[in-house]
Amino acid sequence: MYGGAVAHTQSKKDLALEYQAQIQILRPSIHARRAKLTVKFQDLYGFTVEGNVDDVNVLNEVREKVRQQGRVWWSLEATKGANWYLETQVASNLKLSTLGNAIALKRLIRKGIPPALRPKVWFALSGAAKKKSTVPDSYYDDLISAVQGKVTAATKQIDHDLPRTFPGHPWLDTPEGHAALRRVLVGYSFRDSEVGYCQGLNYVAALLLLVMKTEEEAFWMLAVLLENVLVSDCYTNNLSGCHVEQRVFKDLLTKKCPRVASHLESLEFDVSLVCTEWFLCLFSKSLPSETTLRVWDVLFYEGAKVLFHVALAIFKMNEEELLLTHHVGDVINIIQRSTHHLFDPDELTTVAFDKIGFMTITNISKQRKKQESAVMAELDRRFRRFNSLNDGEEV
Numbered sequence: 001m002y003g004g005a006v007a008h009t010q011s012k013k014d015l016a017l018e019y020q021a022q023i024q025i026l027r028p029s030i031h032a033r034r035a036k037l038t039v040k041f042q043d044l045y046g047f048t049v050e051g052n053v054d055d056v057n058v059l060n061e062v063r064e065k066v067r068q069q070g071r072v073w074w075s076l077e078a079t080k081g082a083n084w085y086l087e088t089q090v091a092s093n094l095k096l097s098t099l100g101n102a103i104a105l106k107r108l109i110r111k112g113i114p115p116a117l118r119p120k121v122w123f124a125l126s127g128a129a130k131k132k133s134t135v136p137d138s139y140y141d142d143l144i145s146a147v148q149g150k151v152t153a154a155t156k157q158i159d160h161d162l163p164r165t166f167p168g169h170p171w172l173d174t175p176e177g178h179a180a181l182r183r184v185l186v187g188y189s190f191r192d193s194e195v196g197y198c199q200g201l202n203y204v205a206a207l208l209l210l211v212m213k214t215e216e217e218a219f220w221m222l223a224v225l226l227e228n229v230l231v232s233d234c235y236t237n238n239l240s241g242c243h244v245e246q247r248v249f250k251d252l253l254t255k256k257c258p259r260v261a262s263h264l265e266s267l268e269f270d271v272s273l274v275c276t277e278w279f280l281c282l283f284s285k286s287l288p289s290e291t292t293l294r295v296w297d298v299l300f301y302e303g304a305k306v307l308f309h310v311a312l313a314i315f316k317m318n319e320e321e322l323l324l325t326h327h328v329g330d331v332i333n334i335i336q337r338s339t340h341h342l343f344d345p346d347e348l349t350t351v352a353f354d355k356i357g358f359m360t361i362t363n364i365s366k367q368r369k370k371q372e373s374a375v376m377a378e379l380d381r382r383f384r385r386f387n388s389l390n391d392g393e394e395v
Contacts, residue, residue: 044115045210045289046170051341058343062290065346070114077117086124106301110349113297119213126300127228128220140216144183147190154189154197158182165202172206181206184219188226195226198235200280207284211293221300230304231368234279238379240372245279246272247371248364249311256312256356260319269328274335278311286339287348294345298353305364306352313352314339 039056043049051059076084085105113121123129136142162178171177184205189197204225208218226235233241250271254261264271277285282299283292299306315322318338325331342348 042170043289045207045293046172047166047289048168049288049343051343055341055343062344062346066112066114069112070116072108073114073117083124085121109297109301110353112294112345115211115293118211118293118297119217122211122221122296122300123217126221126224128217128224131224131227132220140187140219143187143190147186150190152189152196155186157199158185158189158197158202161199161202165206172210177206177209180209180215184209184215184222187219188222191223192226195235196237198239198280200277201235203281203284207289207292207296210289225300229300239280240375240379242276242279243375243379244368244371245307246275247375248367249275249279249308251367251371252308252312252359253315257315257319260315260322263323263325264331267325267328267331269331273328273332275311279307282307283310283339286336288340288343291342291345291348294349298349303361305359305361308359308364309352309356310348312356313348314342316356317348317351 038050038052040048040050041056043059049055049059080087087101109125132139159182162182163173165181166172169177172181181202185197185202188201188205189195201222205218205222208221209215212218212221231241231245233239234245235241250261253264253271283295286292287295295306295310314335318334321334322331325334
């Protein structure tokens with residue numbers, strides 16, 4: 001498995017050297033450099049990436065930054081201990097030193113967690129380790145054994161979606177990869193029958209499998225994501241939580257990017273055309289994997305507001321080009337082209353966290369509360385309309 005477990009007997013120095021060796025410099029052929037041709041290569045997580053030579057140069061610069069950031073984290077591990085980041089979390093008896101450490105950790109995470117440390121840092125800071133500690137050690141194995149062979153609407157949809165989840169990936173698109181992904185998704189569908197399974201979760205769980213050291217850890221990361229990090233009801237049958245997020249985002253776009261929002265409104269462009277996938281798949285289908293995981297680094301530490309920051313940043317980064325559009329299709333093309341080639345995570349996170357402006361969880365929660373009743377009323381109208389149409393057909 002990509003990002004798989006490393007032997008516990010290795011020293012921190014050995015781990016650091018192995019980690020640095022994994023980050024290879026990409027070297028396009030001389031013909032590609034001369035002709036500015038599109039080149040294909042694999043990223044750190046095994047995905048095939050297409051880009052021109054300029055994109056390759058950006059990726060090489062990014063990988064050098066990752067090395068430098070890795071040295072910072074390994075140095076902290078050596079001087080402060082393996083779990084130093086847990087000591088920075090703000091306790092109820094607030095101390096200035098603790099608060100200062102928490103702010104420093106926040107900045108450090110926004111610069112990116114090294115791939116080799118990502119599994120254990122995510123697992124600890126997201127709350128997944130704490131959630132796992134509340135049940136017997138055999139919980140996951142017992143769950144998978146108990147649900148083996150059971151068939152539900154959720155398991156049928158999961159089986160349908162497995163081959164469509166990152167097709168062509170060297171591990172995910174294999175019998176072994178499909179089996180692991182199926183166990184995680186089916187297991188969770190029985191853990192939370194209200195959510196069951198929703199399309200979009202397959203991409204999220206697949207990427208978690210590539211990052212985490214074990215299948216069980218991927219399961220608990222999915223659990224903490226759905227139960228604690230994201231807004232509730234995002235993945236229920238009527239996707240009410242996702243509809244709420246869309247409305248909140250539209251309001252935020254008006255406040256943070258008024259020129260873009262006004263222009264899109266004049267084109268009668270519905271932001272949900274691009275944002276629904278962002279919020280359901282957490283950018284895993286839209287951004288390059290290394291950029292997506294940089295977003296997730298912050299998501300697991302700061303919470304769901306990060307998704308709004310990133311979504312707003314994408315529109316902000318394309319503001320001038322979007323203002324020149326005359327058709328809805330042009331808007332979609334610009335956004336998709338931009339996201340698929342966003343190989344520099346720092347470019348995205350700088351805009352998301354430094355140029356969008358401050359957003360508090362409290363204010364976003366108020367916005368959600370304000371939109372919930374409107375969403376439920378709209379869903380109720382759709383349900384009634386659907387039933388009336390069915391009744392009319394039966395007459």
